[in-house]
Amino acid sequence: MARALDFFGGFKLTFQHLTRPRVTVSYPEAKRPKQPRQHGRHVLNRYEDGMEKCIGCELCAGVCPVNCIYVRGLDNPPDHPVSPGERYGYVYEINYLRCIHCDMCVEACPTQAITESKLFEFSFTNRADAIYTKAELLVDDHGEPQRLPWEDWRDGESAMTGGWMRATSPAGDADFEGVVQWTSDLGAGLRAAEGGQSGQRDDAATGSKPLRYAFVNHLNPADVPAELRGRRARRVAAPRRQRGSK
Numbered sequence: 001m002a003r004a005l006d007f008f009g010g011f012k013l014t015f016q017h018l019t020r021p022r023v024t025v026s027y028p029e030a031k032r033p034k035q036p037r038q039h040g041r042h043v044l045n046r047y048e049d050g051m052e053k054c055i056g057c058e059l060c061a062g063v064c065p066v067n068c069i070y071v072r073g074l075d076n077p078p079d080h081p082v083s084p085g086e087r088y089g090y091v092y093e094i095n096y097l098r099c100i101h102c103d104m105c106v107e108a109c110p111t112q113a114i115t116e117s118k119l120f121e122f123s124f125t126n127r128a129d130a131i132y133t134k135a136e137l138l139v140d141d142h143g144e145p146q147r148l149p150w151e152d153w154r155d156g157e158s159a160m161t162g163g164w165m166r167a168t169s170p171a172g173d174a175d176f177e178g179v180v181q182w183t184s185d186l187g188a189g190l191r192a193a194e195g196g197q198s199g200q201r202d203d204a205a206t207g208s209k210p211l212r213y214a215f216v217n218h219l220n221p222a223d224v225p226a227e228l229r230g231r232r233a234r235r236v237a238a239p240r241r242q243r244g245s246k
Helices: 002-018 059-063 104-108 231-244
Strands: 042-044 069-075 087-095 114-116
Touching: 042 087, 059 069, 059 104, 104 114
Parallel strands: none
Antiparallel strands: 042 114, 069 087
């Protein structure tokens, strides 16, 4: 008798889900919007005047925990400098068979030269394609990432390529929160400072949204903001599920 109940109990759960809104999408025909701080494949940024930000210091290669980055610096030619510093990145390679997208290279870079885009849908038919060279990582003359044949770029995914940067507050000093501490990027201009946990947030400028408002259904009842408790929380969550089913 118990086995029969278990058997029909599975069907009961299946029929219950048939009446609920779908939360899946028809991937890859449709994609869900990426989060503002999505970690994807890297890009090498340039200043607004077109000069490269990389100075060939090799700090990103030194801090990489999986040794997937290889950098060789070279002195800038006096008559035609590549970067504002004394040196520039002559060779820059990233092996994506090793990369774990930890973003430690982004944190270590002193000039904000390397950041991560939102693209993670890319695959390779041979191992050589997995090693991205400087020519493939460096943004073009409009500040846009290079789009390689094996990458699945969609509209809007190349915008604000350097949106994920280092922590806004160095060493946890709240005095620096909300203060822009990096230079302008070619094509993107000056990015707004990321908001922390104080009241100095500008989520409209950064595209961010506090997790306690974005993932209400995943919080413990005591952690749900007061304005999103009870029926209000269900009304907020329902439209999000409906949008995901489109």
